[in-house]
Amino acid sequence: MKMFQQFWNDENGFVVSTELVLIATVLxxxxxxxxxxxxxxxxxxxxxVAAAFSNSNQSYSxxxxxGHSSSTSGSLFTDNTDFCDVATMTAEEFAHCISIVVAEPEGS
Known part of the structure; x- marks a missing residue:
């Protein structure tokens, strides 16, 4: 108990609370x-990343x-129309889509 009282009464290295408030505010x-x-x-x-995905070629095949003693079958992927690909969308439906617009450079 006596050691706790010594720690409680010790003021060496005590920082004023206004300095703590200033430091905390800056932080x-x-x-x-x-x-x-x-x-x-x-x-x-x-x-x-979204622009990179949108520029990917989804019609790979x-x-x-x-060959002489083996063969492989082919592969095909066709992009189906997504929700946001529909041309006739209302403003409320379009609000659920992410649209990235890239400005054309001048003179092109």
Missing amino acids: VLGMIVGLTTLRDQVIAELAD FSGIT
Whole structure:
């Protein structure tokens, strides 16, 4: 009990609470700015991934190959119309789709 009382009454290295509030405020503001930047970069990266998926060729196919003593069957994939591929969509239906618009460079 006596040791606990000594620790309680010891003021060596004590930081004033206003300094703690100032340090905490600076840390929180820095964290908010950092997390906002992180959020924006994650959104940009996910948009890049979505653009890469949308540019993939989904009509890949190859025919079968027959050799001297073996053969392989062919493969085919045809892209079916997705929910967001329909041209006649209402504004409410279109709100559920992700649309990426790429601006054309000037002079092209």
